[in-house]
Amino acid sequence: MNHSHLSLAGIGAGPFNLSVAALLQRVPRLPHAFFEQKPAFNWHPGLMLRGARLQTSWLKDLVTPVDPTSPYSFLQFLVEHGRFYAFLNAEQPAVSRQEFAQYLAWVAQRLPTLTFSAQVRKIDHRRDRFQLRFDDRTVTADHLCLGTGTQPYVPDFAVQHLGKQVLHGAHILNAPRQFHGKRVAVIGGGQTGAEIFLELIGERWGECDSVAWISRRDNFEPLDEAPFTNDLFTPAYVQHFLSLSREQKQTLVARQKLASDGISPSTLVDIYQSLYEIQMVQGRNKDYALMPGRQLVQMQRHGDHYQLQVQHHRQAEEWLEADVVIFCTGFKSVVPACLEPLVDRIHWQEDGCLAMQDNYRIRWQGSERNRIYAVNASRHHHGIVDPQTSLMAWRGANIVNDLLGQPLYQLEQAGMVQWGVREPDKVRVVA
Ligand SMILES: Cc1cc2nc3c(=O)[nH]c(=O)nc-3n(C[C@H](O)[C@H](O)[C@H](O)COP(=O)(O)OP(=O)(O)OC[C@H]3O[C@@H](n4cnc5c(N)ncnc54)[C@H](O)[C@@H]3O)c2cc1C
Ligand SMILES: NC(=O)c1ccc[n+]([C@@H]2O[C@H](COP(=O)([O-])OP(=O)(O)OC[C@H]3O[C@@H](n4cnc5c(N)ncnc54)[C@H](OP(=O)(O)O)[C@@H]3O)[C@@H](O)[C@H]2O)c1
Structure with missing residues (x-):
């Protein structure tokens, strides 16, 4: 062309x-x-x-x-x-x-x-x-x-370790993987972390020796898909959002995190049911550690593996050993x-x-x-x-x-919620 x-x-x-x-x-x-x-x-x-x-x-x-x-x-x-x-x-x-x-x-x-x-x-x-x-x-x-x-975003302290054993989840399928007998740590409790954890316990890349899933969030939190939450994803809500101050916007973006970045409830059910099947029904007693409420704060290489320093939000520090670390810590602009x-x-x-x-x-x-x-x-x-x-x-x-410079496409669509201040003539005055 x-x-x-x-x-x-x-x-x-x-x-x-x-x-x-x-x-x-x-x-x-x-x-x-x-x-x-x-x-x-x-x-x-x-x-x-x-x-x-x-x-x-x-x-x-x-x-x-x-x-x-x-x-x-x-x-x-x-x-x-x-x-x-x-x-x-x-x-x-x-x-x-x-x-x-x-x-x-x-x-x-x-x-x-x-x-x-x-x-x-x-x-x-x-x-x-x-x-x-x-x-x-x-x-x-x-x-x-x-x-x-x-x-893909990884914390600064991890950048120097990126390679075959330390990777961002966004690249998991970009190369053949073999995690048989390895201790694997998944960092991040969003949808990417959830999907990769599910694949690991399903032994897609071999039978891991252990899998630890660390999430900074207080629990493995679901995506909020309720109707009024979905109204946040409408033109009417965006129009309202645009009228807010920068500070108000910042507060709302943080508060609305689970409307956009939670884990699909169906994925959480798949994970729970898989764990039940493996641990209870098959009685395999696998070393799967589900660790919410924690942040990975540092990592060091020791020989052919890594030591992970994990900060529990309300209690002491924990140390974890891993051969493979998969960062599912999100994406950055x-x-x-x-x-x-x-x-x-x-x-x-x-x-x-x-x-x-x-x-x-x-x-x-x-x-x-x-x-x-x-x-x-x-x-x-x-x-x-x-x-x-x-x-x-x-x-x-x-x-x-x-x-x-002209409206080729119609942009207005009605929403169900009155997000902004109602115009005075529409407010019913109670005597
Ligand atoms: C696994 C995954 C699943 C997702 N699923 C959903 C979902 O179900 N629902 C949802 O709402 N959102 C989802 N998202 C979030 C979001 O919708 C996607 O990330 C989406 O791909 C964003 O689209 P984009 O066009 O902005 O960026 P990208 O898809 O990243 O595309 C950007 C493109 O720009 C190209 N590029 C970059 N620099 C240059 C350059 N200098 N010259 C030429 N080309 C360049 C890149 O090669 C790339 O192809 C998902 C995200 C991920 C990671
Ligand atoms: N199938 C699909 O449709 C699909 C698949 C993948 C992704 N997606 C979408 O793509 C977007 C990105 O998803 P994502 O899961 O890659 O990223 P994400 O939703 O931003 O999740 C990143 C997670 O990493 C945590 N984290 C960051 N640094 C950490 C640290 N040092 N220690 C412990 N935890 C840390 C974050 O905690 P905080 O929350 O506390 O920051 C968060 O839980 C989302 O909108 C998601 O819904 C969709």
Whole structure:
């Protein structure tokens, strides 16, 4: 594809930018392209574990919430693959991550505006346009849409130990593993930790000598999927959230953690039932230590194994020996290296977060004619929904509307809860 000069250049083609790209198909006369460093679409391949299911409804796909007649919907995918009736009859509680990844890859294949094996190395701004440098060419664009995702996080003290025996869970499937006879420690009590613990006790990588699962949370806490919690993942709630102060937002993001980052209740049931089967029914008396309410604070290498220093929240310190340590300690937002030349021209909050606008633009010194949109970079500004798929189509539609300067997509949807202050005439005055 020839990219002489673009109106919009997307950096990264994960699900979030893929949604923007799919929604832009309704705008044929806007020259745009999305650049992805991978050779083909591949959604978190290192964590594509058997049986893992989406934590979000498949109806909240790349397009349906704002464009249900789009040819890029999950329903269209089912019909085209001849799976529609079988999918319904399977009565699955949630679509598998594998099938949703197939859907995403199918959309990616059909979009003519994606370019793979194209890592954006450097972005500069000269003479009213952005310059995107690749290994083999330069492309210019009026606007950018950053969709480079998040990076696996491990505590600083662990970075020096990363390797074959110490890894982030995000990479567990990226290499063959053999944990037979090993003492394995899983650090982190979110969904990733839960899924990997389940695989370990299911002996996917051999029969471990022991498995310890450490969570900083007070218990192995479930994802809150109740209806009023799910109302936090609606446009109406985001609109309310945007009206709050920075401090109020910070408090709410921390308080709402289990609405986005808890463990799926079905995974917790699978774990409990597996433990019951192994320990009680089969009587194998395996050394499986479930250790919530603790933080890993330090680790040292001793010969061919590691000593882990664990701080119990309410009691003393504990020490643990492990041959393999799997960090499931989450993901962090990072400024992509390619943005380095622009970093001084971008506005930052005092806490180091990007200064964002409600319309997903980053505040920067450039003019209106050169906008930088960002997806999955503003949990601090748009709330807990930002790193989730729930509103990806709605966010994509916001970006497309803003780019066009007109409402191509309808964005308003009613919610069930009055989140903000009611207007005076609607408040019933009791005499
Ligand atoms: C295992 C797992 C399961 C999840 N399941 C759910 C779920 O069920 N429901 C939910 O709501 N959320 C879920 N999430 C959270 C979130 O939806 C996903 O992380 C999602 O992939 C985020 O999409 P993204 O497009 O922002 O980032 P990513 O998927 O990380 O995509 C970013 C892309 O940018 C590319 N890139 C980076 N730098 C460059 C560059 N310089 N040039 C070109 N390309 C570049 C990368 O190669 C990558 O393909 C899950 C997360 C994980 C880790
Ligand atoms: N199948 C799926 O759909 C699927 C699979 C995987 C992930 N996901 C989603 O992807 C997102 C990321 O999930 P995740 O599990 O990778 O990350 P996460 O939800 O951020 O969980 C990270 C966990 O690590 C803990 N932690 C961090 N540092 C620690 C330390 N030093 N010692 C002990 N514990 C420590 C955190 O504790 P605190 O809570 O106290 O910070 C938290 O429990 C979530 O939204 C999740 O729902 C979905």
